[in-house]
Amino acid sequence: MIDIRQLRENPARFALGAKAKNIPVDIDRLIALDAQKRQLLTEQERLRAEQNRLAKEIGPQIGKLKGQLKGKHGPEAADLEGQIEQLSAKPTALKAAVAEIESKINEIDPELNGILLQVPLPPDADVPVGSSADDNVEVKRWDPPAFDTRKSFEANRGFKPKTHLELVRDLGLADFERGVKIAGARSYILTGDGMRLHQAVLRFAVDFMTQENGFKAMSVPVVVREEAMVGTGFFPAGREQAYHIEESKRGGGYDLFLTGTGEVGLMGIHQGEILDEAMLPLRYITVSTCFRREAGAAGKDTAGLYRIHQFDKVEQVVICKADEAESRAWHARMIGFVETLLQRLGIPYRLLQCCTADLGPKNASMIDIESWMPGRGELGPDKSPTGAYGETHSASRLYDFQCRRLNMRYRAGGEGGKGETTFCHSLNNTVLASPRFLIPFLEIHQNADGTVTIPECLRPYMGGQARIG
RNA sequence: GGAGAGGUGGCCGAGAGGCUGAAGGCGACGGUUUGCUAAACCGUUAUACCGGGUAUCACCUGGUAUCGGGGGUUCGAAUCCCCCCCUCUCCGCCA
Numbered sequence: 001m002i003d004i005r006q007l008r009e010n011p012a013r014f015a016l017g018a019k020a021k022n023i024p025v026d027i028d029r030l031i032a033l034d035a036q037k038r039q040l041l042t043e044q045e046r047l048r049a050e051q052n053r054l055a056k057e058i059g060p061q062i063g064k065l066k067g068q069l070k071g072k073h074g075p076e077a078a079d080l081e082g083q084i085e086q087l088s089a090k091p092t093a094l095k096a097a098v099a100e101i102e103s104k105i106n107e108i109d110p111e112l113n114g115i116l117l118q119v120p121l122p123p124d125a126d127v128p129v130g131s132s133a134d135d136n137v138e139v140k141r142w143d144p145p146a147f148d149t150r151k152s153f154e155a156n157r158g159f160k161p162k163t164h165l166e167l168v169r170d171l172g173l174a175d176f177e178r179g180v181k182i183a184g185a186r187s188y189i190l191t192g193d194g195m196r197l198h199q200a201v202l203r204f205a206v207d208f209m210t211q212e213n214g215f216k217a218m219s220v221p222v223v224v225r226e227e228a229m230v231g232t233g234f235f236p237a238g239r240e241q242a243y244h245i246e247e248s249k250r251g252g253g254y255d256l257f258l259t260g261t262g263e264v265g266l267m268g269i270h271q272g273e274i275l276d277e278a279m280l281p282l283r284y285i286t287v288s289t290c291f292r293r294e295a296g297a298a299g300k301d302t303a304g305l306y307r308i309h310q311f312d313k314v315e316q317v318v319i320c321k322a323d324e325a326e327s328r329a330w331h332a333r334m335i336g337f338v339e340t341l342l343q344r345l346g347i348p349y350r351l352l353q354c355c356t357a358d359l360g361p362k363n364a365s366m367i368d369i370e371s372w373m374p375g376r377g378e379l380g381p382d383k384s385p386t387g388a389y390g391e392t393h394s395a396s397r398l399y400d401f402q403c404r405r406l407n408m409r410y411r412a413g414g415e416g417g418k419g420e421t422t423f424c425h426s427l428n429n430t431v432l433a434s435p436r437f438l439i440p441f442l443e444i445h446q447n448a449d450g451t452v453t454i455p456e457c458l459r460p461y462m463g464g465q466a467r468i469g
Numbered sequence: 470g471g472a473g474a475g476g477u478g479g480c481c482g483a484g485a486g487g488c489u490g491a492a493g494g495c496g497a498c499g500g501u502u503u504g505c506u507a508a509a510c511c512g513u514u515a516u517a518c519c520g521g522g523u524a525u526c527a528c529c530u531g532g533u534a535u536c537g538g539g540g541g542u543u544c545g546a547a548u549c550c551c552c553c554c555c556u557c558u559c560c561g562c563c564a
Contacts, residue, residue: 038518038519041518041519041533042519042520042532042533044533045518045519045520045532045533045534046532046533048532048533048534049531049532049533051544051545052532052533052545054544054545055487055544055545056487056488056545058544058545059487059488059544059545060487060488062487062544062545063487063545084544085544087544088543088544088545089544090544091544091545092544094544095543095544274479274516411479421516
């Protein structure tokens with residue numbers, strides 16, 4: 001959520017930001033409703049003040065009369081009751097006036113809040129303006145020693161690569177047919193070493209973040225209430241991407257949703273809290289199963305492990321002080337962690353600065369990290385793929401957009417201190433998502449004989465195993 | 470799943486229709502005392518929003534709301550009524 005006071009001061013900034021992000025939202029309507037509501041609020045408060053003043057003045061008088069009324073009957077009682085009624089007339093009239101204004105406010109509120117939740121965070125000034133993902137800008141490229149992604153895999157390694165589909169089939173690492181039998185399209189089973197490799201890369205990523213980079217590991221809910229989805233900024237915009245569970249057992253019943261990322265659980269941890277400044281920055285990771293409906297992606301990447309409904313992901317979040325420089329520094333650092341991880345695992349990658357159109361509502365800036373997948377891309381003259389980058393990570397900088405929705409603040413000067421409260425800043429980035437990560441991994445580490453070499457740093461997680469196949 | 474108890478400020482805990490934004494305690498902060506520390510004593514001690522002022526990110530001031538959340542009764546609700554959420558205890562069931 002954006003700060004409505006900032007919107008009042010500079011509506012154009014938010015209108016332009018929404019336009020650049022290609023997110024339709026009626027800022028003018030929001031401004032009008034806000035002005036209307038504030039006018040009503042002022043009037044209501046004026047009436048309430050009068051009401052309170054009267055209550056203090058008349059209240060004791062009524063109390064006194066009621067005391068006298070006790071045990072009395074007949075004309076004397078009727079007289080006292082009449083006096084009470086007379087005294088009550090003015091406050092009763094005020095009450096009706098207040099109620100009328102309140103009903104007007106209640107009419108405005110849902111629309112106002114609805115629009116407010118949709119106003120996206122404007123992109124940072126240094127985010128390139130673009131109209132689609134094609135306008136994203138490559139800012140860095142890294143290749144492992146003795147590998148050049150500008151040339152084909154074959155030119156590098158001297159043999160024609162298999163795609164990950166062929167590798168998992170030939171090595172018995174996944175079973176798509178039976179996965180689909182159990183759970184429908186875009187489902188899979190990881191089998192044998194496929195499952196072990198999946199677990200190994202996840203464990204490797206968890207240990208890397210906790211032992212080397214000071215992150216605290218958490219296991220968080222993946223079935224969450226709607227408020228968590230709204231609070232983290234995934235709703236209302238991304239509602240159709242989430243699986244919805246109608247839970248009717250409890251009381252009146254309320255809805256639950258499956259999370260598409262561990263970010264929801266991690267950011268929800270301190271929802272509604274006022275943190276001690278000294279606690280910041282908070283650095284959390286989780287490994288969680290992620291569920292995505294992939295609505296609107298029908299027919300896209302239908303084969304293999306790329307676009308699937310369920311996967312596991314190590315996610316990192318940082319919650320820091322409300323300082324743009326600090327947010328930017330953390331963003332760079334969180335990307336750096338992933339770079340180190342990918343370099344150790346020998347995966348060629350590139351960094352993409354996402355353009356305005358590719359940013360979600362909650363991001364001020366986003367860097368996608370794409371891994372080189374030899375089995376992707378155009379088909380060459382010999383009908384084998386030329387290789388292409390595919391997204392494996394995404395690093396977002398959100399400033400206070402998320403924490404404002406989650407009502408997550410910190411107090412300067414420590415707990416119980418008198419410092420003012422400020423909404424925290426938040427950031428998130430993938431550490432490693434598998435099995436999608438297995439695509440570049442298997443494809444880049446494959447050998448001419450059809451086996452796959454396991455990099456040395458990963459072998460402890462595979463019981464010392466050096467090869468698959 | 471059955472039965473019961475409860476949710477009050479940073480924390481503990483009173484209050485049971487008006488004098489309650491809320492006693493008391495703890496903690497924190499400021500001060501006095503003191504060779505230093507401790508102790509003692511005095512004072513301060515919620516948040517959000519709307520408006521006004523000095524002016525600029527720090528204050529002053531008027532007001533409104535907030536005692537788990539929402540609605541209702543009443544001239545007036547932390548207090549009474551209804552719905553919901555959450556926590557705890559006992560019994561049952563279960564990986």
